[in-house]
Amino acid sequence: MIELCDIQASFGQFRLRDINLRVQPGQYCVLLGPPGSGKTSIVEMICGLRAAEGGTIRLGGRRADGLDPADRHVGYVPQDYALFTSMSVWRNIAFGLRVRRLSRAQCEQRVEQVASRLGIEPLLGRTCAGLSGGERQRVALARALVLEPQVLLLDEPVSALDESTRQRVCLELRALHDSLGMTTVHVSHNFEETHSVADLIAVLNDGRLAQVGSVDDVFRRPADEFVARFVRAGNVLRRVSGAEGLTAALLRPQDATLLVEGSAVPPGRAALAGQVVAVQDGGGLQWMVRVAVADQPDTVAVAVPRPIDDAPPPFRAGQRVIVTFDPARLHSLGPGDGPDAM
Amino acid sequence: MNRRPAIARMIGHMALTAGLLIGLAGCKDDKADANRLSVFCAAGIRLPIDQLKEEFIADRPGVTVAMQFGGSGELLSQLELTPADDRPDVYIAGEESYAQDAQAKGLVDRIETLAYFVPVIAVARDRASELNIRTLADLARPGLKVALGEPRGPAVGKVSDRMLRAASLAAVCENAVAHGSTVQEMARTVMLGHADATIIWDATARQGDFAKTLTTIAIPGAPTVRIVICRVSDTPRAELADAFIDYVRTGDSSRAAFTKYGFTVAAPTTAPAP
Amino acid sequence: MSLPPARPSPDVSPADWPAPPPGGRVAVSLRGRLFVGWMIALGGIYLAIVVALLVGGLTYMDFSRFWETVSSPDILFAMRLSLLSSLTTVALALVIGIPAGYVLSRYRFPGKLIIDTLLDIPIVLPPLVVGVLLLIFFHTAAGRWIKANVNDPVFQPEGVVLAQFVVACAFGIRMIKATFDQIDPRLESVARTLGATRSQAFFRVTLPMARSGVLAAAVVTWARAIGEFGPILIFGGTMRGHTEVLPTSIWLELQVGDIQAALAVTLLMILLAMTTLLLFKRFGGQIRL
Numbered sequence: 001m002i003e004l005c006d007i008q009a010s011f012g013q014f015r016l017r018d019i020n021l022r023v024q025p026g027q028y029c030v031l032l033g034p035p036g037s038g039k040t041s042i043v044e045m046i047c048g049l050r051a052a053e054g055g056t057i058r059l060g061g062r063r064a065d066g067l068d069p070a071d072r073h074v075g076y077v078p079q080d081y082a083l084f085t086s087m088s089v090w091r092n093i094a095f096g097l098r099v100r101r102l103s104r105a106q107c108e109q110r111v112e113q114v115a116s117r118l119g120i121e122p123l124l125g126r127t128c129a130g131l132s133g134g135e136r137q138r139v140a141l142a143r144a145l146v147l148e149p150q151v152l153l154l155d156e157p158v159s160a161l162d163e164s165t166r167q168r169v170c171l172e173l174r175a176l177h178d179s180l181g182m183t184t185v186h187v188s189h190n191f192e193e194t195h196s197v198a199d200l201i202a203v204l205n206d207g208r209l210a211q212v213g214s215v216d217d218v219f220r221r222p223a224d225e226f227v228a229r230f231v232r233a234g235n236v237l238r239r240v241s242g243a244e245g246l247t248a249a250l251l252r253p254q255d256a257t258l259l260v261e262g263s264a265v266p267p268g269r270a271a272l273a274g275q276v277v278a279v280q281d282g283g284g285l286q287w288m289v290r291v292a293v294a295d296q297p298d299t300v301a302v303a304v305p306r307p308i309d310d311a312p313p314p315f316r317a318g319q320r321v322i323v324t325f326d327p328a329r330l331h332s333l334g335p336g337d338g339p340d341a342m
Numbered sequence: 343m344n345r346r347p348a349i350a351r352m353i354g355h356m357a358l359t360a361g362l363l364i365g366l367a368g369c370k371d372d373k374a375d376a377n378r379l380s381v382f383c384a385a386g387i388r389l390p391i392d393q394l395k396e397e398f399i400a401d402r403p404g405v406t407v408a409m410q411f412g413g414s415g416e417l418l419s420q421l422e423l424t425p426a427d428d429r430p431d432v433y434i435a436g437e438e439s440y441a442q443d444a445q446a447k448g449l450v451d452r453i454e455t456l457a458y459f460v461p462v463i464a465v466a467r468d469r470a471s472e473l474n475i476r477t478l479a480d481l482a483r484p485g486l487k488v489a490l491g492e493p494r495g496p497a498v499g500k501v502s503d504r505m506l507r508a509a510s511l512a513a514v515c516e517n518a519v520a521h522g523s524t525v526q527e528m529a530r531t532v533m534l535g536h537a538d539a540t541i542i543w544d545a546t547a548r549q550g551d552f553a554k555t556l557t558t559i560a561i562p563g564a565p566t567v568r569i570v571i572c573r574v575s576d577t578p579r580a581e582l583a584d585a586f587i588d589y590v591r592t593g594d595s596s597r598a599a600f601t602k603y604g605f606t607v608a609a610p611t612t613a614p615a616p
Numbered sequence: 617m618s619l620p621p622a623r624p625s626p627d628v629s630p631a632d633w634p635a636p637p638p639g640g641r642v643a644v645s646l647r648g649r650l651f652v653g654w655m656i657a658l659g660g661i662y663l664a665i666v667v668a669l670l671v672g673g674l675t676y677m678d679f680s681r682f683w684e685t686v687s688s689p690d691i692l693f694a695m696r697l698s699l700l701s702s703l704t705t706v707a708l709a710l711v712i713g714i715p716a717g718y719v720l721s722r723y724r725f726p727g728k729l730i731i732d733t734l735l736d737i738p739i740v741l742p743p744l745v746v747g748v749l750l751l752i753f754f755h756t757a758a759g760r761w762i763k764a765n766v767n768d769p770v771f772q773p774e775g776v777v778l779a780q781f782v783v784a785c786a787f788g789i790r791m792i793k794a795t796f797d798q799i800d801p802r803l804e805s806v807a808r809t810l811g812a813t814r815s816q817a818f819f820r821v822t823l824p825m826a827r828s829g830v831l832a833a834a835v836v837t838w839a840r841a842i843g844e845f846g847p848i849l850i851f852g853g854t855m856r857g858h859t860e861v862l863p864t865s866i867w868l869e870l871q872v873g874d875i876q877a878a879l880a881v882t883l884l885m886i887l888l889a890m891t892t893l894l895l896f897k898r899f900g901g902q903i904r905l
Binding site for chain 3: 358362385386388389408409410411412416419420423424425427428524526529530533546549550551552553
Binding site: 075085098 | 805807808811812816827
């Protein structure tokens with residue numbers, strides 16, 4: 001449905017390079033990345049508000065590069081919602097319909113429909129002043145949805161909402177996507193909120209796509225150290241081996257075990273000596289023990305199973321321990337980056 | 343809620359603009375009209391000329407006279423800069439040097455004298471006895487605030503500057519507390535109390551509010567300046583212009599009008615200012 | 617000495633706090649009030665100046681001459697022409713100034729800085745010079761062609777409008793540009809994603825939001841236009857009953873030493889201006905631009 005092929009663009013100092021992304025019809029794609037990585041720029045290029053310098057964009061199979069935003073039929077909800085403050089809520093939502101010269105009756109019917117679906121009927125007569133963040137978001141959404149677009153672009157839709165509602169709203173957005181049969185691109189900087197709703201994840205790092213894949217792909221087999229850290233897939237271990245130089249590898253906390261110092265290391269397992277820094281609740285039936293290991297810049301987290309009773313954790317801060325793991329379970333992250341690697 | 347789209351409103355707005363412009367055009371004059379005389383007149387001479395103009399057109403049905411007022415110098419610039427078909431037919435200057443300039447540039451081809459400006463000393467009426475100024479030399483009194491015309495500006499400025507220096511009173515020129523750009527300005531300065539004395543034209547001192555609030559002291563032997571009326575060269579209404587000039591400058595009604603507004607009509611006995 | 621507390625309750629006042637003055641409350645905050653006082657005093661200086669000038673003029677005036685001066689046919693004509701020409705100037709300034717302000721605000725193009733500065737020149741030039749330049753222009757070949765084929769404004773009422781327009785429009789453009797600067801251009805972008813063409817986005821989204829700024833620009837433009845004198849003197853002419861406007865009337869009276877008549881017309885102008893400005897401000901919000 002949405003195809004970005006070899007997109008290149010530069011705005012001032014910032015450059016987008018070699019963006020290749022294909023979102024199938026009906027997919028919910030989450031475009032992930034830290035602030036300033038170019039996510040909004042990509043979305044603006046899809047809806048036609050920015051031009052790429054190289055590469056092509058296709059929407060629904062047809063080339064969209066030369067098309068005016070008005071002709072692309074893409075629903076766009078910007079990050080700050082961009083409501084038309086001189087108009088009432090009703091007129092905001094009806095804007096796209098009135099521009100197409102629909103009759104008053106038709107406008108009323110469709111606005112009512114969308115408003116009731118999003119639960120904002122009571123707001124229709126009000127001006128935009130004094131609406132809460134969540135209300136403004138739903139008005140912006142209604143304004144885009146009333147035009148029945150096939151593609152929906154949401155730029156950081158939940159970032160401005162308070163934490164307790166973010167997860168819920170993400171689920172609501174997914175439900176809306178499913179019931180309307182749209183193709184959606186949801187921009188976010190937060191993996192935790194979005195991984196439960198995404199069909200496809202594209203991770204953007206400083207203008208380049210670091211990885212595109214399913215949630216599983218990205219979480220279990222991150223393409224590089226950046227992705228691994230961004231989605232908090234697990235421990236990033238760095239090592240220097242003669243031939244390859246500096247490399248990084250992913251060790252999931254669940255794949256490591258902790259032994260008291262001096263214990264024997266079972267054969268076939270690698271071992272790292274270290275000292276316990278903290279013992280935290282790991283959620284569910286496990287402790288998360290953080291160990292400072294020699295030669296590693298970050299602490300290594302090890303998941304230690306926890307019995308159901310209230311027994312204290314088997315390890316204390318300051319205790320000397322050994323982290324062991326099966327080297328085959330390490331997932332390579334390619335060359336390590338950063339000057340502080342050993 | 344506003345129904346009509348904004349574009350319709352913009353069109354309505356422009357239609358209103360067009361309507362206003364058309365309304366204005368209704369005030370238009372036909373400049374090519376053979377019976378419409380256009381006169382540039384120095385603003386200080388407006389009152390007698392207005393009266394004479396009314397008398398002139400009263401005798402001539404169908405004739406109109408459009409009067410444009412301004413400073414003599416400004417009018418000269420306008421005379422030079424306006425395109426030929428906008429030029430006036432008659433130019434009345436408050437000082438002959440402008441008319442002579444105009445003639446040298448080929449803009450006017452007939453210059454006649456209307457009346458004369460005689461410089462006088464003027465002080466506020468209610469301070470006259472206190473100040474006790476009798477002669478030009480009294481202006482040099484220490485502590486006296488004197489306003490003079492800008493020596494490169496109005497005619498009265500040039501004339502008073504020369505007159506004072508010729509009488510060895512250059513100090514008065516240097517210590518002038520204000521340099522006005524028009525003679526009315528200087529009269530106002532004294533009237534409102536910002537200066538004690540000034541040198542202005544006799545006619546100015548006899549005009550309007552100045553007549554009520556100022557009193558004058560004659561300057562024996564003071565150089566005078568001619569108020570002149572000129573016919574503009576190549577005007578298509580030369581005959582009408584000549585008739586107007588003749589009417590304005592000769593005859594009893596002319597003397598009566600000028601005298602009524604305080605102008606000196608008889609040639610003064612002193613030599614004109616160089 | 618410490619400041620008294622914000623709201624001491626009457627029945628709990630420790631001995632070392634000063635007693636409230638009889639019948640009154642202790643100042644909410646002395647420093648706060650001083651601040652407000654200073655702001656008003658300094659800002660009010662200008663108001664004081666304006667009022668002083670007006671009161672001075674009124675006390676000097678001889679009111680017995682007011683009606684006779686103001687009801688003369690020449691002055692009535694000047695008043696009509698002043699109103700007609702200044703309103704026309706405002707209408708033209710908006711028709712031209714809104715697009716000009718929009719382009720300056722939204723678009724980037726080479727030489728923008730120079731063009732922007734050029735548009736300020738009419739504000740900087742002495743008004744008399746603007747009149748001279750207009751006169752010279754109509755002397756040139758281009759000017760003569762316009763005179764012959766479009767309109768001859770020299771010493772005509774159209775010339776009055778043109779003279780006012782050349783100066784007043786610059787002010788209008790400045791203010792309209794500032795208004796558009798304040799409106800987020802993204803709103804127009806979003807409107808376009810909703811299916812609006814650029815023109816629809818402008819008229820339906822941006823312009824309604826610009827309404828109060830455009831109105832303020834209209835007020836300033838009108839005020840400048842009706843008070844304009846220099847270029848009208850030179851280019852429009854001062855012919856009574858033809859191109860005379862109120863500022864010209866005042867000047868003509870001053871030139872013959874009739875200060876009372878000049879003040880009478882001045883008072884007329886002040887009344888006219890105040891009425892129009894009040895109407896603008898009161899009902900301007902309801903004008904659908």
